[in-house]
Amino acid sequence: MRFEFGLARKYLVPRRGQLSVSLICLLSIFVITLVVWLLVTFLSVMGGIEKNWLHKLTSLNAPLKINPTHRYFNSYYYQVDAISSASNYSLKTIGEKKVAPLTNPYNEEIDTTVPMEWERTDHDLVKDLFTAINEIDEPGLIAQEYDISGALLRLKLVRGDYHSFLSQVAYVASYADQSPQVQALLEEKTDLSIDESGATGVLLPRAFKDQGVTIGDRGFLGYGGSGAASGQEMRLDIRVAGFYDPGVMSIGPKCVLAPAHIAGILRTSGDAYTLDPCQSTGVQVWFSNLDHTRDVEAKLQAKLSERGLSDYWSVTSYYNYDFAKDLLQQFKSDKLLFTLIGMIILIVAASNIISSLVLLVNNKKKEIGILQSMGASKKSIALIFAICGLMIGVISTCVGAAAAVLTLHNIDHVVHFLSWVQGHDAFNALFYGNSLPSTLSTSSIKFIAIATPAISLIAALIPALKACRMQPAQILRSE
Structure with missing residues (x-):
């Protein structure tokens, strides 16, 4: 040679x-x-x-999403809170169900009669779901519930002696504070806590900054009340705590990130700007290696089938997200x-x-x-x-x-x-x-x-x- x-x-x-x-x-x-x-x-x-x-996509939306099906929303487990005094006669978010002390808050002695068409189940659908997720052996696995709804965003822009207002209908999503990469999308460290005036900090897309909005601007999220307040406009005071990069998400330029309790209030409000209920709430699942997405998805679906939960929860991976697939x-x-x-x-x-x-x-x-x-x-x-x-x-x-x-x-x-x-x-x-x-x-x-x-x-x-x-x-x- x-x-x-x-x-x-x-x-x-x-x-x-x-x-x-x-x-x-x-x-x-x-x-x-x-x-x-x-x-x-x-x-x-x-x-x-x-x-x-x-x-950017998986930092905000996670590689896997687990969404409730229509069968979940039609079940006794979900709807019983609306007629239970122990639940204050209000539907609960997934996060509230996760920490609720009672699987069944209904008290037949003081609560109204349960409709016959409500499907009963022996499972605690939310807690069993998180148990199934935690059984999966995958490095860096983190699961967090989320909610997304809509509201009227109105900000007051004070610039010296000049005052103006910015108003638009916006999506409001819960801030995924447990996401391992979400901090990289923020332009600076933020504080989403409630300040002395009662205003909650929120994050706005970077496009708002280009429109002249600055950190510290105040306003409110308006939505329709439910129950006794039905027909009245309810307001949640907010302040701009920072800006984030929404990437190329279809709703990104109009999506406000707020603490979980704010997004939960809006989603469970009967007259809020609602979306498809099966897509407006769920659980986001993060893990270290995106190449393992299909494997984790298959394991999770198998766990749900073993526990009899597959009819109540659907699993979607990032490559099947409607706004990302194309x-x-x-x-x-x-x-x-x-x-x-x-x-x-x-x-x-x-x-x-x-x-x-x-x-x-x-x-x-x-x-x-x-x-x-x-x-x-x-x-x-x-x-x-x-x-x-x-x-x-x-x-x-x-x-x-x-x-x-x-x-x-x-x-x-x-x-x-x-x-x-x-x-x-x-x-x-x-x-x-x-x-x-x-x-x-x-x-x-x-x-x-x-x-x-x-x-x-x-x-x-x-x-x-x-x-x-x-x-x-x-x-x-x-x-």
Whole structure:
């Protein structure tokens, strides 16, 4: 092998007598290097964008959501609180059910008659759910209940002697304080406690900051009362405690993050701006490795089936979220499409390898004849030119990968240049973030490190076969 490798290296070094062959080899290396550079850079940037986007998505929404089904809401377990004095005749959120001392608060001596159509169950549907979650062995597993509803957001903006108001209908979701990554989405540390004036701190999307809202602004969340207060507007005093990055969530620019008790009050209010009840409450589940999502989902569904809870709870993973599914599929489609285009260009570029090595074979006919006359086998002759093709692929891969690393290291300068050429921001900060990812994708490097030398080696087989089929007698006679 050392003999064949030495000759292959000798043949690829530019020499005066084989200038045309050397130029074609250099052209092949240049084209393949260019394709490798573009592929590695694009796949690394797209992979980083997808990773950052998933980080934001799962920080707020968790990799897994467990939502109650309509059967849960129609059950005796859920509805009995509305007719029970021990529950203050009000429906309970999942969080309240989780800490409730009584599974069945109904007292037949003082409470009204239970409707016959309410389905009874022997399970404590919420506590059994959390027990099932805690039985799953997964590093970093955390579960937290959530609520989401709607309300009228009205803020008073005081700027010196000038007063103005900002009003809009907004979603109000419970702040996931147990999420391991949520702090990364906040612009600064926040305090959501109730202050001396009775106003509760809330977090607003970053878009509100761009509209002139500042930390400390005060206002209220308005919603319709229930029961004796039905038809009246109820208010919850709030203050702006901070801002967060909502990512590309469909409701993100209009979603206020509030303490759990605020979101719970709004959701259980009969006249609040309600959503689909099965989607407006549930349990969020976080864990350390997103790659284990399908495995954790399967384990959780199995646990729910074992406990007879699968009819009351549905499990949804982040890649099936309605607002994220299409975008995730588009990420995969874009990467696959660009990879296929890159592979096609690589194959076309490999045709230059065929041309250059065919010229090299014709240029080295005399040496091939001498080698065969001295006892070199046809296999050795073929191996020499196959190694030439492989070396072209390896050199192109190394140079292209190095160029990609250099580009990623200076990605901000590249973006500034593209923005200058176009006359506006080349990449929307809302989708791509303040800067493009600059981390090299190991998966793209592995793919290129295998595909490029393999294609180059396959392309080199044609001239290699031509070289090994030459007859030494005919070659030396013609020379």
